[in-house]
Amino acid sequence: MVQINVKVNGRAVSRQVEDRTLLVEFVRETLGLTGTHVGCDTGQCGACVIHLNGRAIKSCTMMAAQASGAEITTIEGLAKGDQLHPMQAAFHRHHALQCGFCTPGMIMTAVDLLNRIPHPDEATIRANLDGNLCRCTGYHNIVKAIAAVAQGGGASA
Amino acid sequence: MAHDGIGARVPRKEDRRFITGQGNYTDDIPVKNVTHAEFVRSPHAHARIVRIDTSAALAAPGVIGVLTGTELAEDKVGGLICGWMIHSKDGSPMKAAPYAPLTPDVARFVGNAVAVVVAETKNQARDAAELIEVEYEELPAVVDPAKAQAQGAPQIHAEAPGNTIYQWSLGDKDAVDRAFAGAAHRVDLDLINNRLVPNAIEPRSATAVYDRAEGRFTLYTTSQNPHVTRLVLSAFIGLAPEHKLRVVAPDVGGGFGSKIFIYPEETVCLWAARRLGVPVKWTADRRESFLTDAHGRDHVTHAEMAFDGNQKIVGLRVKTIANLGAYMSTFSSSVPTYLYATLLSGQYDIPAIYAEVDAVYTNTAPVDAYRGAGRPEATYVLERLMDVAASRLGVGPAELRQKNFIRSFPHQTPVIMTYDTGDYEASLDAALKAARYSEFPARRSEASAGGKLRGIGLSCYIEACGIAPSQAVGSLGAGVGLWESAEVRVNPVGTIEVLTGCHSHGQGHETTFAQLVAERFGVPIDQVSIVHGDTDKVQFGMGTYGSRSGAVGMSAINKALERVEAKAKRIAAHLMEAAESDVELANGEFVVVGTDKKIAFANVALAAYTAHNLPAGTEPGLKEGAFYDPQNFTFPAGTYVCEVEVDPKTGEVTIIQFTAADDFGTVINPMIVEGQVHGGLAQGIGQALLEGCRYDTDSGQLMTATFMDYAMPRARDLVSFSVSTTVTPCKTNPLGVKGCGEAGAIGSPAAVINAITNALGIERLDMPATAQRVWQATRAH
Numbered sequence: 001m002v003q004i005n006v007k008v009n010g011r012a013v014s015r016q017v018e019d020r021t022l023l024v025e026f027v028r029e030t031l032g033l034t035g036t037h038v039g040c041d042t043g044q045c046g047a048c049v050i051h052l053n054g055r056a057i058k059s060c061t062m063m064a065a066q067a068s069g070a071e072i073t074t075i076e077g078l079a080k081g082d083q084l085h086p087m088q089a090a091f092h093r094h095h096a097l098q099c100g101f102c103t104p105g106m107i108m109t110a111v112d113l114l115n116r117i118p119h120p121d122e123a124t125i126r127a128n129l130d131g132n133l134c135r136c137t138g139y140h141n142i143v144k145a146i147a148a149v150a151q152g153g154g155a156s157a
Numbered sequence: 158m159a160h161d162g163i164g165a166r167v168p169r170k171e172d173r174r175f176i177t178g179q180g181n182y183t184d185d186i187p188v189k190n191v192t193h194a195e196f197v198r199s200p201h202a203h204a205r206i207v208r209i210d211t212s213a214a215l216a217a218p219g220v221i222g223v224l225t226g227t228e229l230a231e232d233k234v235g236g237l238i239c240g241w242m243i244h245s246k247d248g249s250p251m252k253a254a255p256y257a258p259l260t261p262d263v264a265r266f267v268g269n270a271v272a273v274v275v276a277e278t279k280n281q282a283r284d285a286a287e288l289i290e291v292e293y294e295e296l297p298a299v300v301d302p303a304k305a306q307a308q309g310a311p312q313i314h315a316e317a318p319g320n321t322i323y324q325w326s327l328g329d330k331d332a333v334d335r336a337f338a339g340a341a342h343r344v345d346l347d348l349i350n351n352r353l354v355p356n357a358i359e360p361r362s363a364t365a366v367y368d369r370a371e372g373r374f375t376l377y378t379t380s381q382n383p384h385v386t387r388l389v390l391s392a393f394i395g396l397a398p399e400h401k402l403r404v405v406a407p408d409v410g411g412g413f414g415s416k417i418f419i420y421p422e423e424t425v426c427l428w429a430a431r432r433l434g435v436p437v438k439w440t441a442d443r444r445e446s447f448l449t450d451a452h453g454r455d456h457v458t459h460a461e462m463a464f465d466g467n468q469k470i471v472g473l474r475v476k477t478i479a480n481l482g483a484y485m486s487t488f489s490s491s492v493p494t495y496l497y498a499t500l501l502s503g504q505y506d507i508p509a510i511y512a513e514v515d516a517v518y519t520n521t522a523p524v525d526a527y528r529g530a531g532r533p534e535a536t537y538v539l540e541r542l543m544d545v546a547a548s549r550l551g552v553g554p555a556e557l558r559q560k561n562f563i564r565s566f567p568h569q570t571p572v573i574m575t576y577d578t579g580d581y582e583a584s585l586d587a588a589l590k591a592a593r594y595s596e597f598p599a600r601r602s603e604a605s606a607g608g609k610l611r612g613i614g615l616s617c618y619i620e621a622c623g624i625a626p627s628q629a630v631g632s633l634g635a636g637v638g639l640w641e642s643a644e645v646r647v648n649p650v651g652t653i654e655v656l657t658g659c660h661s662h663g664q665g666h667e668t669t670f671a672q673l674v675a676e677r678f679g680v681p682i683d684q685v686s687i688v689h690g691d692t693d694k695v696q697f698g699m700g701t702y703g704s705r706s707g708a709v710g711m712s713a714i715n716k717a718l719e720r721v722e723a724k725a726k727r728i729a730a731h732l733m734e735a736a737e738s739d740v741e742l743a744n745g746e747f748v749v750v751g752t753d754k755k756i757a758f759a760n761v762a763l764a765a766y767t768a769h770n771l772p773a774g775t776e777p778g779l780k781e782g783a784f785y786d787p788q789n790f791t792f793p794a795g796t797y798v799c800e801v802e803v804d805p806k807t808g809e810v811t812i813i814q815f816t817a818a819d820d821f822g823t824v825i826n827p828m829i830v831e832g833q834v835h836g837g838l839a840q841g842i843g844q845a846l847l848e849g850c851r852y853d854t855d856s857g858q859l860m861t862a863t864f865m866d867y868a869m870p871r872a873r874d875l876v877s878f879s880v881s882t883t884v885t886p887c888k889t890n891p892l893g894v895k896g897c898g899e900a901g902a903i904g905s906p907a908a909v910i911n912a913i914t915n916a917l918g919i920e921r922l923d924m925p926a927t928a929q930r931v932w933q934a935t936r937a938h
Contacts, residue, residue: 018280034185035178037410039358040443044864047358075178088176092168095828098836099663100175101359101410107176122877129872133864135358135411136663137832138839138901139872 002065008033009077017064024048026064027074035075035104039133046132049105049112050074056112058131075104078111086149087111096145098136106132110146119150162676163892166828170682171667180408183362183377184440191364192221194426194439195282197272197289198448199264202298202520202857203311206262206271206291213288214274219281222433223289224425225272226261234258234428235394237419239485240636243323243494243516251323254314254518256484258394258421258428264293265313265483266520267852267859268448270421275429275437298520298857302480303457305517313483313518322481322490322516327498327572333511336472340463344546350534351924352455352480352850354867355527357662359410360441361450363423365430373401374430378423380406381416381660382700385637387692389419389487396427406690409662413840414526415450416662417702418487422449447862452850453527455480456493456534462542468550470505470561475512475538483518486525490516495573495633496531496621502570503539504581504617504794505561510571520857526702528840528902532620540616540907545920554615554911555589573633574621576792577888579820584883585617587818588796591879597800610803610935611813612916615796618904622896623708623791623887640786641705642698643713645674645721647779649766651759652684655717658698659710660690663836664898665829666706672825673711673892677718678758679745696782704793704896707825712890713785720781725761731772732756732764791887791895795819797838799908803916808932810846810913816879819900822886823893830897834880837901843870844902845909849925868925 001016008031015030027033027050036059039047043061050059051073078085087110090096097103106129113120113128120128125146126139134142161167174180211223237256244250260269272289276282297311304310305320313320337343364377374397380386383404391399409416422439430437441449456477463472479493498512547554559582568576589595597613604611624630627638644656653674659666666689671682688694701710722742729747730737733754740747748755761779764770768777798816803809817834824830847868851860861867886893906924913926922934 020280028185032187033178034182035180037182037359038184038440039360039410040864042443042863042865045358045443075176079177084176091176092172095169095832097172097175098665098832099357099359099411100171100180100408101182101357103175104178123873126872126875133358133869133871135356135413135840135869136836138835138837138870138878139875140835140877141832143872143877 004064004068006067007071009073019065021064022060023062023064023067024059027059033074033076037101037104039101044133046109047102047105049108049132051108051112056109075108078107085111086152090145090149094141094145094148096137096141102132102134106134106142113146114150122147161682162672163823163825165672165826167668167672167682167826169665169668170671171665182359182408182410183364183379186364186377186407188364188366188436188438191436191438192275192277193279193282194429194437195274195286196270196422197274197286197291199267199269199271201264201293201295202267202300203296204264204293205296206264207294208292209272210290211272214285217281217285217288219277220285221275221277221435222429223272223274224259224429224432226257226259229257229259230261232428232432234396237421237424238389238393239487239490241488241491242634243325243490245323246326251490252317252321253485254316258424266522267857268522269483273425273429275433300519300521300852300854300857302455302478302517302519305519306515313520317518320518322485322518324515325494326511326513328511329509329571330511332509333472333474336509337463337474340471341466342464342550343461344542344549345459345461346542346545346921348458348460348538348541349923350454350456350458350537351844353453353527353844353848354447354850355413355415355450355453356446356869357411357413357415360443360446361416361420361422362440363426364436364438365426366436367430369434374427375403375405376423376427377405377407379409379416380404381409381412381662381702383660383690383692384658384698385700386419390424390427394424403693406660412662413528414453414530414702417700418451418525443864444862447867448859449522451486451523451525452482453524454534455524458538460538460542462546464546464550468552468557468560470507472509473501473507475501477514479514479516480519480521480524481516482521482523484523486523489523489525492526492531497535499573500532500535500619500621501539501572503536504563504619506563507571521852528837529899532899533841533903533906536616536618536903537907540618541910544614544911544914555585558585558615558617575789577789578885579792579794580883580885581617581794584795584818584820587881587883588798588816591818591881592798592800592814592816594798604802610805610916611800612803612912613798613800614908614911614915615798616904616908616911617796618900619792619794620899620903621790622704622793623787623890624703624705625790626787637699638786639699640784641709641713642696642782642784643717644782645714645717645780647721647762649763651680651762653680654686654688655714656688656695657710657714658695658700659706660701662701664701664706669825669829670711670714673714674718677722678742680758704898707894708791708887708890708896709785709787711892711894712787713783715891716783716785717781720783721779724781725758725779727772727775728765729756729761732770787890789889791822791889793819793821793895793897793900795900795904797904797908799912801912801916803913803931805935808928808935810926810931812842812876814879815876817901818881818883819897820883820885821897822884822895824882825894831880833897834901835878837899838878838905839870839875840902841905842875842909845906845924845926847874847925
């Protein structure tokens, strides 16, 4: 067993977990934050993207133990109370989600993208979504939502 | 129109839980003392099981039980079924072989489940599964449908000699033979419709709970049709009577057909929960999704079309071999027959059509309905043939299509269907205009100057949706009726709950169905709740697939709303002391026409429940149900135009623009409809350019079993689409809706391939048109 101390969505948590626990398992199963999803086992789909120390990472490709000491933001921690993050609001406004399964990872990736590149063109947005699969939307409205946030002045978390 | 009624671009009500991480998917549901199942699967495509040694696994930490086909037989658990009977040309019934949830004797595809371990934790179950020793005697395998019927091919089931499930035909062979004999021109083409893996991003999952005291089961599962799941588990597999089995399909992360079916894993979880006395959970990892979700397409086809001297089609002859995999999945038999050959008339007036379909077993995962199901295959055959014909006849592809369009309705095709309405010229015109088709030669020249090959391709598709009239499908072999049910419960305060047998797994029913209520009753959509996906709440329903929820599901809701309105009007008239015939419902109020007398809908609801002052003989309450059985299929149709650029140095294909003009009849929510088209297009373009499920021909190993090997369309593979609609309201349902869920996937593959073959000046190119394949085509040319 290994001791994990992290700050998740602003709250300090400490838990003992099996050594082989993946970060995504820690988030979903140990902490019960099921907004972060698992869509593959090869680090390809991006449904598990969360923020670790302010950067988007795939939580299925990291051991929970590696994250100890870090600050984590999951989809559940993105809104400020009832106030949606601009990216969440844009996904809603532009119908950038259908089944909703890829959505948390997609939003976390999109927020990170605009943190790094505040004014991307369409090709840049598309290139930066390379690590996130969506089977429902054809990406059309996801790209539109991200572009809208960029035009509205960025999306700092 | 109410501001959030029919036709309004209302943002979705269901979004908030998904964008804030509060969705409730099957794997998210906490169940007390839940245990975990891990399946042991055959690593061989075809092998006899000699011996299974479970002793080490049973002794492993945390293990509660290990079950195999032996225990399954001991408990008399029934096999999985295929619910659509197809008869061969000679009148014999299809050769459906047994499909045990855990195969007891022979493994018939890589991934075929042979045992299950149930343990306290997921890791313990995985560790123990590694300890199970299965001794196999390998057998030769066949994976290619074109080789399955060959002399000497490995035999997969004793019930199906030559691996042939059925040899079916539709249409008038003699009429087609005569048409070909007298034709001025004949065009033929060999086509492969590539095998696809659905890949909903949420993997399949099930949690089964058994309450021994009550003898009641609950199954949480990733299903598009929980009631059908319950029916099959009860009536055929025999695990529980329907009244003791609750099936809940909560938020479901995409389906595309793959979550219609009743699979081994979900069945085994339910059985294991009873046998072992613990709640049992299983969630597929992606490798298991690739190995065991029902795949799609996989047709090998030879097609011929005959024309008269005026470029009018006089006959169509199609021979298809359809791969159904190692076992017959729930609706697999219907896909290459009644969902395929019945659409071979397309948008065209074709006097004679004859189609023959052989369905075969192979040592691959079962194949069943995947977005479009049969209709993409039909469209691909026709629309590829039309382009080849246009080129051989020396006529423009748009012109050849125009010359053959059906122009008067209703139109009876030679392959069962009666089209109620349509305007194919209108959608063609809209698409050509939006794609600036007439200016294409200039763009081609410009690209050519830069060393690139430009091509443009059309596809004019039709599909049969609104599945389906029960009597009609029954006469064609369906084991179920395909009506839909609804119940409308008006609460005393005027808020409304609508219970539907449809299931939303991305389609946005919580919004669109509420829009219908808003339209009729003037009640804001936030005062309407849509309830679905729970067999304890909704009495019965057939689920969501085949673009049926609007045409069939909403028609059922509409019928129930009419009944509610009739009763409410009777009460309103009584309260206002007016004749019922003088009362109308408008903007949420009942008014006495020609007076200022009115009463709000909510006040009528309250009166219905207080029951202090109701018309004589009127029961209290305001709740009505309805079953709606469609009179006909609906026939969405449209034109897609794809423009591509090919780099002849590398074979790389870039989509420059993709234009869609669809006729879905009445549109409830244009934003949601556009979203459905976008998603369908991505899947169709994915099929055309990227996706191809491959089994190794010798070993039968699945070569594309991860997202690293199977190319899913990513954002940078696609462009922003140009989509629009033309409208001819459907004439056979009250709302005029036709359905929009599958069109994109149906119409687009042919448009893409037609664009590439146009760029290269060739006739045949198989999907997926990868850079390698296109590069080879440019060299061969």
